[in-house]
Amino acid sequence: MSIAITTQIICFTVLSLVILIGALGVVLLESIVYSAFLLGGVFMSVAGLYLLLNASFVAAAQILVYVGAVNVLIIFAIMLVNKKEDLKPINDIKSRRIISTSICLTLLSLLIRVDLTNVWSLSSPQNSIGEESTIRIGEHLFSDYLLPFEVASVLLLMAMIGAIVLARRDVMSKDISTGLPVDQELIEKSSEPLLTNKN
Amino acid sequence: MEYGLDLEYSFNEFLKGFGLSSEIAHIIWLPLPMLLVLVAAVVGVLVTVWLERKISAAAQQRIGPEYAGALGVLQPIADGLKLLVKEDIIPAKADGILFTAGPILVLVPVILSWLIVPFGQNLLISNVGIGIFLWIALSSIQPIGLLMSGYASNNKYSLLGGLRAAAQSISYEIPLALSVLAIVLMTNSLSTIDIVNQQSGAGILSWNIWRQPVGFIVFWICALAECERLPFDLPEAEEELVAGYQTEYAGMKFALFYLGSYINLILSALLVSILYLGGWGFPIPVEIIAKFLNLPINSPFIQVFTASIGIVMTVLKAYLLVFIAILLRWTTPRVRIDQLLDLGWKFLLPISLANLLITAGLKLAFPQFFGG
Numbered sequence: 001m002s003i004a005i006t007t008q009i010i011c012f013t014v015l016s017l018v019i020l021i022g023a024l025g026v027v028l029l030e031s032i033v034y035s036a037f038l039l040g041g042v043f044m045s046v047a048g049l050y051l052l053l054n055a056s057f058v059a060a061a062q063i064l065v066y067v068g069a070v071n072v073l074i075i076f077a078i079m080l081v082n083k084k085e086d087l088k089p090i091n092d093i094k095s096r097r098i099i100s101t102s103i104c105l106t107l108l109s110l111l112i113r114v115d116l117t118n119v120w121s122l123s124s125p126q127n128s129i130g131e132e133s134t135i136r137i138g139e140h141l142f143s144d145y146l147l148p149f150e151v152a153s154v155l156l157l158m159a160m161i162g163a164i165v166l167a168r169r170d171v172m173s174k175d176i177s178t179g180l181p182v183d184q185e186l187i188e189k190s191s192e193p194l195l196t197n198k199n
Numbered sequence: 200m201e202y203g204l205d206l207e208y209s210f211n212e213f214l215k216g217f218g219l220s221s222e223i224a225h226i227i228w229l230p231l232p233m234l235l236v237l238v239a240a241v242v243g244v245l246v247t248v249w250l251e252r253k254i255s256a257a258a259q260q261r262i263g264p265e266y267a268g269a270l271g272v273l274q275p276i277a278d279g280l281k282l283l284v285k286e287d288i289i290p291a292k293a294d295g296i297l298f299t300a301g302p303i304l305v306l307v308p309v310i311l312s313w314l315i316v317p318f319g320q321n322l323l324i325s326n327v328g329i330g331i332f333l334w335i336a337l338s339s340i341q342p343i344g345l346l347m348s349g350y351a352s353n354n355k356y357s358l359l360g361g362l363r364a365a366a367q368s369i370s371y372e373i374p375l376a377l378s379v380l381a382i383v384l385m386t387n388s389l390s391t392i393d394i395v396n397q398q399s400g401a402g403i404l405s406w407n408i409w410r411q412p413v414g415f416i417v418f419w420i421c422a423l424a425e426c427e428r429l430p431f432d433l434p435e436a437e438e439e440l441v442a443g444y445q446t447e448y449a450g451m452k453f454a455l456f457y458l459g460s461y462i463n464l465i466l467s468a469l470l471v472s473i474l475y476l477g478g479w480g481f482p483i484p485v486e487i488i489a490k491f492l493n494l495p496i497n498s499p500f501i502q503v504f505t506a507s508i509g510i511v512m513t514v515l516k517a518y519l520l521v522f523i524a525i526l527l528r529w530t531t532p533r534v535r536i537d538q539l540l541d542l543g544w545k546f547l548l549p550i551s552l553a554n555l556l557i558t559a560g561l562k563l564a565f566p567q568f569f570g571g
Binding site for chain 1: 347389
């Protein structure tokens with residue numbers, strides 16, 4: 001066994017262990033902050049797996065999008081609202097656990113089926129593209145995957161506008177959740193600098 | 200363009216002369232450039248700290264450090280030693296694990312990004328295909344470390360500082376990436392080597408700063424904001440937040456933050472010089488000098504000359520930018536947090552988007568000037 005293959009196997013083992021233990025930690029830990037940080041670790045290890053597969057562009061995109069944007073925003077949101085209160089016990093916890101377990105098992109069986117039926121091996125080692133993958137991804141995005149790409153961007157735009165509408169209550173006359181008229185004075189006050197009111 | 204010294208090849212050949220296999224030679228070679236770059240980064244930090252002290256003193260009509268070595272050049276080493284022997288304190292109600300992991304998460308991505316900084320045709324650790332994109336991806340990890348240390352300190356100032364750092368970092372990442380994208384569009388490649396080679400045609404005239412003036416300014420502003428340097432050092436605004444996320448840190452953990460911010464500053468300056476100022480290129484192309492001296496381009500003298508001038512030029516350009524950054528820090532007031540976010544989202548983002556669009560149009564219209 002050559003040194004390169006040994007290194008690969010060691011890296012793969014370490015990364016998979018980190019992913020498995022980290023993912024279990026995300027689900028099982030009581031502290032939501034720890035879960036969020038562990039999620040970032042899991043995302044990074046997945047990027048490491050992509051690197052092992054010679055897909056460096058996908059790995060960098062994984063870090064940029066999932067760690068740099070998604071996970072940072074999750075942590076951001078947790079820290080803005082973290083009140084350290086005890087969660088209320090849920091009454092029908094047993095039936096909920098059964099339902100979620102069955103959903104997870106169904107997904108797992110789907111993944112196992114995909115794993116067994118798909119042909120994973122490349123026809124020849126020359127078919128792996130490696131560094132060329134950036135160009136190939138671009139070509140695919142602007143030819144046969146153009147429609148999904150554009151639909152995804154429209155979806156993101158809709159989500160963004162929705163978030164802005166929810167955050168900026170002053171564009172609506174009624175509060176969305178309670179149906180009460182919005183206190184416009186409070187909004188105007190909050191948009192002014194604090195010092196001007198003290199004069 | 201495949202001239203220049205290839206140290207790795209010669210080193211491997213040298214080791215093979217002792218009867219070692221090429222794999223073993225490769226493994227012996229691997230840590231050398233990494234160590235070299237790490238040492239270069241740390242020495243660069245020492246120089247920058249000294250420059251910062253001296254230039255700030257000059258800006259405020261003081262003398263600055265004077266007694267530690269000639270002109271106080273040993274002052275940064277004294278600072279470092281002091282931080283090394285200070286007691287390492289973890290506050291009683293802080294979260295020990297996250298408190299320790301935070302500074303590491305801030306420092307490691309910055310050091311990893313040095314992987315792609317070229318000092319010459321073959322003088323970089325690894326010419327990875329995704330090049331500059333790797334830096335953008337790695338620098339997006341940093342806010343997690345800042346949030347982590349802000350949260351773990353169990354201090355409201357730290358938490359606010361960490362949140363501000365994350366918000367600032369996310370806001371300025373987008374115009375930064377868009378202005379890099381305009382360069383990549385002109386180069387047809389993400390690799391830093393290709394980006395520099397594309398600018399090496401006619402010396403100073405072919406540098407990207409003439410073709411991307413708007414991109415250059417946007418990139419420089421965003422790089423300063425990512426480094427949290429003074430016009431944008433809101434995360435540690437001392438009048439409002441004591442020291443932001445660094446408030447509870449002391450000793451070596453504080454030194455990690457300190458080191459990280461200065462390494463990041465040097466890295467940003469190096470990347471600006473690579474993306475916009477021709478990297479290792481001399482203002483006059485080496486081919487013209489070789490012709491003037493009547494030497495072939497492959498002669499050993501010209502090769503050594505090119506390699507050494509490359510390192511000198513890269514470092515010189517980077518330190519010129521560091522000098523500008525230090526001057527900016529000691530002469531400009533801090534912006535407010537709402538001004539900072541307004542600048543990022545309402546000014547830099549549209550401008551960099553327009554810059555990208557115009558670059559794409561110019562590339563189609565004048566392919567010989569803007570890369571075909």
